[in-house]
Amino acid sequence: EVQLVQSGAEVKKPGESLKISCKGSGYSFTNYWIGWVRQMPGKGLEWMGIIYPDDSDTRYSPSFQGQVTISADKSISTAYLQWSSLKASDTAMYYCARRGGLGSPIDYWGQGTLVTVSS
């Protein structure tokens, strides 16, 4: 069974750094793109970027380029989303999601990680 299990909720202060994780299981982690999606409170889905764990080829949405870093450690089947300096506007639910192969859409989602940034 394909599963994407994300790290737990975080409460941070503005200016702090953060790295959240997404561990894949039940499939060949290196052979499927993993993306990250932001959902701010009461708002829609925003595609942030995507990584191919086998070679760490990464593509960012222009809106998120330079704002976050997406990475992966294929040895432990885990993808990451990190911030170097959080802002209150980063408060949101973050989902990781697997792209189902070349030319395919997202087919599996993680359960989401709620990040709250507040002083």
Next chain:
Amino acid sequence: DIQMTQSPSSLSASVGDRVTITCRASQGISNYLAWYQQKPGKVPKLLIYTASTLQSGVPSRFSGSGSGTDFTLTISSLQPEDVATYYCQKYNSAPFTFGPGTKVDIK
């Protein structure tokens, strides 16, 4: 980058009604268009891909059509469990932009 729009932004319909949601891409994306359903407080769920292919397990009252720039999601007979927000997404090439969503509820 290609922009995705949806209309309407929200709708209210009666149980049994036929509901149609439209998604438009600012440039052609062939049929690389997916529809997702997100119920309140839940993870999004894939309903349709390649514009018209129903994901396994999705009720047959859902259908999709379109190609190029204009796409539709149709619910043939709205059920109470269909209350959700529906998003389209392009996935021909990065960025895999989502539409802004259409919120569907029961009148």
